[in-house]
Amino acid sequence: MINVDKSPKPFFVLAPMYDVTDTVFRQIISDIAPPDLSMSEFVNVDGLASVGRDKLLPKIVFNSSETPIIYQFWGKKPENYKKIIEQVFDYSLINSANVLAGQKKLGKAGREKIIGIDINMGCPDKAVVKNGCCSALIKDHALADDIIEAARQGIAGRGTLSVKTRIGFSEFNQDWIRFLLSKKLNMLSIHLRTVKEMSKVPAHFELLPEIIKLRDEISPETLLVANGDIKSRQQAIELHKRYKIDGAMIGTGVFSNPFAFSENNSWDSFTPLNKIELYEKHVRLFKSTWKKNERPIVTLNKFCKIYINGFDGAKELREILMQAKSADDLEGKLNMLSKEYTTR
Numbered sequence: 431m432i433n434v435d436k437s438p439k440p441f442f443v444l445a446p447m448y449d450v451t452d453t454v455f456r457q458i459i460s461d462i463a464p465p466d467l468s469m470s471e472f473v474n475v476d477g478l479a480s481v482g483r484d485k486l487l488p489k490i491v492f493n494s495s496e497t498p499i500i501y502q503f504w505g506k507k508p509e510n511y512k513k514i515i516e517q518v519f520d521y522s523l524i525n526s527a528n529v530l531a532g533q534k535k536l537g538k539a540g541r542e543k544i545i546g547i548d549i550n551m552g553c554p555d556k557a558v559v560k561n562g563c564c565s566a567l568i569k570d571h572a573l574a575d576d577i578i579e580a581a582r583q584g585i586a587g588r589g590t591l592s593v594k595t596r597i598g599f600s601e602f603n604q605d606w607i608r609f610l611l612s613k614k615l616n617m618l619s620i621h622l623r624t625v626k627e628m629s630k631v632p633a634h635f636e637l638l639p640e641i642i643k644l645r646d647e648i649s650p651e652t653l654l655v656a657n658g659d660i661k662s663r664q665q666a667i668e669l670h671k672r673y674k675i676d677g678a679m680i681g682t683g684v685f686s687n688p689f690a691f692s693e694n695n696s697w698d699s700f701t702p703l704n705k706i707e708l709y710e711k712h713v714r715l716f717k718s719t720w721k722k723n724e725r726p727i728v729t730l731n732k733f734c735k736i737y738i739n740g741f742d743g744a745k746e747l748r749e750i751l752m753q754a755k756s757a758d759d760l761e762g763k764l765n766m767l768s769k770e771y772t773t774r
């Protein structure tokens with residue numbers, strides 16, 4: 431298991447994104463421009479503890495070729511956090527997911543890459559908030575406290591415990607940040623916008639000095655990770671130099687540049703053929719991973735804008751590719767495009 435505390439600063443984290451950061455995309459990013467850590471899609475512990483468990487297991491699948499991972503969970507019942515997290519660290523949950531998807535059980539190399547658990551206390555989705563979960567916990571410190579303690583019991587010293595949140599619900603909430611820091615987390619990731627702001631305003635980097643001062647006063651051992659509007663490794667390094675953040679989390683930045691974590695921006699030099707071939711690679715891996723159609727084609731189509739972008743005719747090509755009805759269909763269309771661009 432890597433020790434994040436001893437990692438070079440800043441360290442880099444792939445953000446958790448629903449229907450995006452599954453094992454397939456994480457493997458692609460790990461191969462071309464790996465971060466130091468990746469987060470899983472956010473997964474509901476209450477669902478994993480229910481009869482609907484199998485429907486959520488594809489979100490748990492992990493391949494040992496990936497970068498080290500932190501599993502992110504959300505939900506309302508503290509007892510389910512404890513139960514599910516225990517299953518992460520006895521590896522039964524991940525092995526169940528892998529076997530169900532026809533993948534290998536975790537070997538030693540894979541087990542060593544299961545770094546820790548992150549609790550989602552920042553998702554602004556209205557339905558989730560209405561149910562009292564994720565960013566709703568900003569207004570419910572008592573339940574947040576119970577969830578953190580249940581998660582800590584489930585981990586039982588076998589990994590790191592972190593929280594990903596926002597700066598407040600409708601405005602910067604210093605008391606919320608103080609509360610989280612008082613829990614002596616291993617890591618605190620803060621999306622530098624409020625819940626109500628969603629992603630409609632620029633991230634409030636100007637608040638970092640105040641937040642870091644609070645961290646230094648209350649829990650100096652807690653690693654502070656900034657999130658929101660960070661698009662590249664170079665930008666993250668500048669933020670580290672200016673504000674002394676420990677880590678940087680990149681989410682949607684990988685949509686415009688899959689090489690966001692790289693020291694060299696190879697994406698700028700990618701030809702249309704290179705981009706088509708990378709998308710083909712993603713599709714082939716998708717097909718070999720989800721042999722039982724555990725993932726619908728729509729989750730694959732959404733990557734089209736990442737790869738087929740930034741060159742003449744890309745918009746028209748996307749319109750054609752987005753009409754694919756299956757992974758086989760999409761692979762066939764890409765194969766034809768690849769041959770066409772090879773001869774240009």
